[in-house]
Amino acid sequence: MSTVEQTLIVPRTEASNVKTAANAAAPGTTTMRVQPVARALSPARAALRQFLRSPSGVAGAILLLALILATIFGPMLYPIDPLEIVGLPFSPPDADALLGTDYLGRDVLAGLIHGGRATMTVGAVAALITIVIGVSVGALSGFFGGWIDSLLVKISEFFQVLPPLLFAMVLVTLFGPRLTTITIAIGAVSWTSAARLTRAEFMRLRDLDFIKASRAAGAGNWHLIMRVVLPNALPPIIVSATLAIGVAILFEGGLSFLGLGDPNTMSWGLMIGQNRNYVLDAWWAVTFPGAAIFLAVLAVSLVGDGINDAVNPRLRRR
Amino acid sequence: MTLLTHLFGRLANAAMLLLAVLVLNFCLIHAAPGDPVQVIAGEMGGASAEVIAALRAKYGLDHSVLEQLFTYLHNVLLGDFGYSYYFNQPVLGLIAQRLPATLYLAFASVMVAVVVGTLLGVVSARRPNGLLSHAVTVLSLAGYAAPIFWTGLLLLLLFGSVWPILPVSGMADVVHPRTGLAYGLDVLEHLILPAATLALVFVAQYSRLARVNMIDVLSSDYVRTARAKGLPESVVIFKHALRNALIPIVTVMGLQFGNLFAGAVLVETVYSWPGMGRLVFDSILRRDYPTLMAVLFFSAVIVIAANIATDLVYRLIDPRIRGGSR
Numbered sequence: 001m002s003t004v005e006q007t008l009i010v011p012r013t014e015a016s017n018v019k020t021a022a023n024a025a026a027p028g029t030t031t032m033r034v035q036p037v038a039r040a041l042s043p044a045r046a047a048l049r050q051f052l053r054s055p056s057g058v059a060g061a062i063l064l065l066a067l068i069l070a071t072i073f074g075p076m077l078y079p080i081d082p083l084e085i086v087g088l089p090f091s092p093p094d095a096d097a098l099l100g101t102d103y104l105g106r107d108v109l110a111g112l113i114h115g116g117r118a119t120m121t122v123g124a125v126a127a128l129i130t131i132v133i134g135v136s137v138g139a140l141s142g143f144f145g146g147w148i149d150s151l152l153v154k155i156s157e158f159f160q161v162l163p164p165l166l167f168a169m170v171l172v173t174l175f176g177p178r179l180t181t182i183t184i185a186i187g188a189v190s191w192t193s194a195a196r197l198t199r200a201e202f203m204r205l206r207d208l209d210f211i212k213a214s215r216a217a218g219a220g221n222w223h224l225i226m227r228v229v230l231p232n233a234l235p236p237i238i239v240s241a242t243l244a245i246g247v248a249i250l251f252e253g254g255l256s257f258l259g260l261g262d263p264n265t266m267s268w269g270l271m272i273g274q275n276r277n278y279v280l281d282a283w284w285a286v287t288f289p290g291a292a293i294f295l296a297v298l299a300v301s302l303v304g305d306g307i308n309d310a311v312n313p314r315l316r317r318r
Numbered sequence: 319m320t321l322l323t324h325l326f327g328r329l330a331n332a333a334m335l336l337l338a339v340l341v342l343n344f345c346l347i348h349a350a351p352g353d354p355v356q357v358i359a360g361e362m363g364g365a366s367a368e369v370i371a372a373l374r375a376k377y378g379l380d381h382s383v384l385e386q387l388f389t390y391l392h393n394v395l396l397g398d399f400g401y402s403y404y405f406n407q408p409v410l411g412l413i414a415q416r417l418p419a420t421l422y423l424a425f426a427s428v429m430v431a432v433v434v435g436t437l438l439g440v441v442s443a444r445r446p447n448g449l450l451s452h453a454v455t456v457l458s459l460a461g462y463a464a465p466i467f468w469t470g471l472l473l474l475l476l477f478g479s480v481w482p483i484l485p486v487s488g489m490a491d492v493v494h495p496r497t498g499l500a501y502g503l504d505v506l507e508h509l510i511l512p513a514a515t516l517a518l519v520f521v522a523q524y525s526r527l528a529r530v531n532m533i534d535v536l537s538s539d540y541v542r543t544a545r546a547k548g549l550p551e552s553v554v555i556f557k558h559a560l561r562n563a564l565i566p567i568v569t570v571m572g573l574q575f576g577n578l579f580a581g582a583v584l585v586e587t588v589y590s591w592p593g594m595g596r597l598v599f600d601s602i603l604r605r606d607y608p609t610l611m612a613v614l615f616f617s618a619v620i621v622i623a624a625n626i627a628t629d630l631v632y633r634l635i636d637p638r639i640r641g642g643s644r
Contacts, residue, residue, distance in 0.1 A: 161335050161618045163576030166583065166598070170614050173602050174350035250465055254584055257467045259602055272468065276588075279471050280479050287475075290468030297463035 047235070050310035057306015064299035067292075071116035080110040082266040090282040100284040102275050108285055111271045112292055118267035119252055120296065122183050126248035129187025131241045134194025135230075141195070142202025143225055149199075156192045164189040165254055172260045179262045186251045194240050201233035235311035242304035246297040253293050268292050321633070328629065332622045337391075339618045343611040344390050348383065350607075399615070400608030404600065409612045412597060417616070419489060420593030424582050426513040428571065431520035436567065438521070439528020440555060446533055454525045461522020466581050470515045470588035477511060484511055487590045512589045516581050520574070524567055531563040565636055572628025576621045 051057050080086065085105040086097065093100040099108040141152040159167075171185040205211060206229065214228050255261065256269030257276065268289040275285035355373045359365035365373070374380050381389070393400075399409040442451040478486040485508045490501060535541060536559055544554045579594075586595025594613060601609040 158335060158338050160576075161339065161621050162614065163580040163617050163621065165577070165580035166614055166617050169598070169602065170346065170610050173605060173610060174346055174607070176351070246463070253465045254467065254580075257465075257584060258587065258599055272465075272471070276467070276471060279475055283475050286468070286471050290465060290471065293468065294460075294464050297465075298459065301459065301463060 047307070047310040051306050054306045054309055056302050057309070060299045060302025060306060063295060064303055067116065067296055067299060068120065070113065071120050074113035074116065078110060078113050080107050082106060082110040082114040086110075090278065090285075092282075093284055099288050100282065102271065102282065102285040103278045108271070108288055111266050112268070112288055115266040115268045115271060115289065116292065116296075118179060118262070118265045119249060119269060119293070122179065122186070122252045122267070123245045123249040123296070123300075126183045126186035126190075126251070127241055127244035129184065130191045130244045130248070131194055131237065133187065134191035134240075135198045135237060137191065138195040138198025138200075139202055139225055139230065139233075142199035143206060143221070143229065145203075145206075152195075153199075156195050159189070159192050162189070165251060168251060169255060169258060169260060172255055177255075177260045177262050179265050179267075182252060182255060182260070182262060186248050186255075190244065190247055190251070194237070194244065197236055197240055198233060201236060202229055205229050205232055235307075239304050239308045239311070242300055242307060246300040246304070249293060249297050249300070253290075268296075325626075325630075328626050332626065335622060336615070336618060339615055340391055340394055341387070343615060344387050347607060347611065394615075399612040402601070402606050402609045404604040404606045405609070409608050412609060413594070413612055413616055416592065416594045416597045418593075419591060420579070420582050420586065420595065423509065423512055423516065423586065423591060423593060424578050426509055427516035427520065427582075428578065430513060430517040431524055432567065432571065434517070435521045435524025436528045436560070436564065438525035439530075440532050440560060440563070442525070443529045443532030443536060444555075446529075451529065454529055458522040458526035461519050464518075466515065466519055467584045467588055469518060470512075470585055473511055473515055474588060486511060489592050508591075512585050512591050515588070516578070516585045519581060520578070523570065523574075527566055527570060528563055531566050532559060535559045535562045561635065565632070568628060568631055568635065572624055572632075575624035576617065579617050579620060 083106065086107045087101045087105050089101060089103050089105045091097055091101040091105070093108075097107050097109065099112065102108055102111070137152050137156065141149045167189045168182075168185040171188070172182055175181045175185070211224065211228060214224060219228065252261075252267065253269035253272065256267060256273040259273060261267060261270035261273050263270070271289035272286050272293075275282065279286045355370055359370055359373070397410055399413075401407070402409050402412055405412055438450075438454050438457075442448065442454045445451055474486045477484045489508050490504045536555075541554060541559055544558045545551075549558075582593065583595040583598050585591065586593045587599050590596065594616075597609065598613055600606070601613070
């Protein structure tokens with residue numbers, strides 16, 4: 001057991017060496033004393049430090065945190081039911097309804113605050129499904145190679161042929177526009193890029209010495225995949241997970257826009273979908289939820305870019 | 319010869335993939351809750367027992383599932399994609415009517431996106447820390463994060479009510495005869511907003527990509543040699559550097575064709591462009607399964623065709639893979 005653990009340490013030092021090399025190479029970033037401190041930092045903490053140096057990444061993280069807090073605590077502070085009719089339809093923003101009312105006379109601000117929950121949940125859960133499917137397929141494919149790889153690559157190729165949004169749309173039409181269906185459909189159609197990425201990482205890592213050493217020490221396939229290779233393949237997977245959240249939020253919006261939103265749960269996409277025919281009568285009912293989606297996706301992709309730069313020193317020069 | 323064998327292999331693979339899409343379609347219809355005939359009858363506004371029996375016989379629902387699958391595949395091979403009860407005509411005809419408008423929109427957007435995106439990328443790569451370079455970065459972020467239907471609605475708002483200088487709906491005014499130069503110009507005018515909306519997303523991607531690649535290529539040895547030879551800067555950039563910087567854009571363009579098509583569906587819905595998007599929207603609303611399934615199938619056809627075309631273009635512009643090593 002201890003030998004296996006020892007082999008686990010190898011890639012870590014390797015990773016921190018890469019970090020030191022990068023720091024030594026970039027003259028502007030010598031605030032970190034190269035050898036001793038870098039050795040003491042775990043790769044995760046080193047990456048966090050690097051992340052905190054990127055202004056756009058930090059801005060994205062703050063924005064994302066603000067949005068998450070608003071969706072968690074907002075409904076308590078602003079307890080107006082987003083599905084309840086509170087005034088005349090198409091009332092422009094005024095003191096009664098700060099952001100106006102929609103085509104039924106429902107409060108747009110309430111929709112924004114309460115609808116964020118559904119949108120963010122769909123985004124997060126669908127991204128989780130995407131990553132679980134993508135990483136499983138990619139890991140098996142890249143780790144075992146051979147016929148398993150050929151088979152899984154064929155399946156991925158098949159899924160890549162179907163435009164994800166159209167495929168999700170067909171699934172939701174067939175199985176009914178409920179939040180769970182929508183979430184599963186989005187997750188089920190968009191995993192191919194995560195699979196491709198994981199497969200490449202696993203193929204690269206599979207033949208490295210520390211994996212061979214671990215195998216020689218008696219580690220089984222399951223242990224190798226989950227405990228040895230996967231942790232080392234994690235950085236690009238985390239980046240792709242962040243991006244998957246953004247894609248899922250955009251998909252939820254797109255599906256709702258096509259009339260496939262869950263009519264019983266307020267979400268940002270649903271607000272746009274239901275009010276889009278009246279955009280010339282009530283610009284506020286469409287503009288604000290769209291801006292909310294925009295900000296959420298922006299925040300997530302800024303964070304994704306920041307993480308990418310932090311864990312991937314080679315690409316930092318952009 | 320290698321190219322021909324290669325192409326043949328690609329086509330065989332494409333046929334397999336399309337067969338798989340058809341089987342998937344069939345399975346989805348069968349896995350969906352509810353009896354398809356009941357759904358169709360419901361959409362028709364109720365049907366008598368005889369009509370239901372006739373529908374069952376027509377769809378072969380009184381046979382085993384495997385037999386039904388073969389009937390379905392057989393029909394599709396003969397060009398029968400089923401019958402749309404909402405539009406009251408064969409699905410294939412519906413698609414044939416709508417597809418040209420969508421392709422027109424998609425190609426116009428891609429052309430705009432490639433030209434504008436590449437130019438922006440090239441110009442900003444010359445000064446990686448200049449103002450334009452930062453603008454490209456911001457644009458690519460915004461273009462990625464803004465939902466396409468939302469940008470569409472905002473533009474519709476802008477040009478439909480605030481500053482009404484462009485048509486915001488449909489493909490042509492009804493007053494014109496459907497031929498001649500005036501009609502062509504009218505369609506072009508109607509195309510501006512939808513194409514611009516759709517292009518925006520891809521301009522954002524391509525400009526970022528072109529910028530990164532251009533920065534890479536401009537620091538390579540052969541560009542330095544070209545400059546050292548005393549070639550004018552414009553020749554260095556547009557003749558030497560751009561060719562290499564274009565390769566990744568072609569790749570991404572081919573890979574993104576499915577997304578382009580899906581984006582077109584959303585944009586068409588915003589601007590009532592009479593293509594596949596409207597068809598998709600209406601068939602979702604009426605739960606018109608045969609039409610939806612056919613749309614999914616034909617989008618797969620388009621994606622596969624685009625992939626094969628990309629592959630060929632790729633071979634043309636990149637001599638390294640022309641040998642057919644793959």
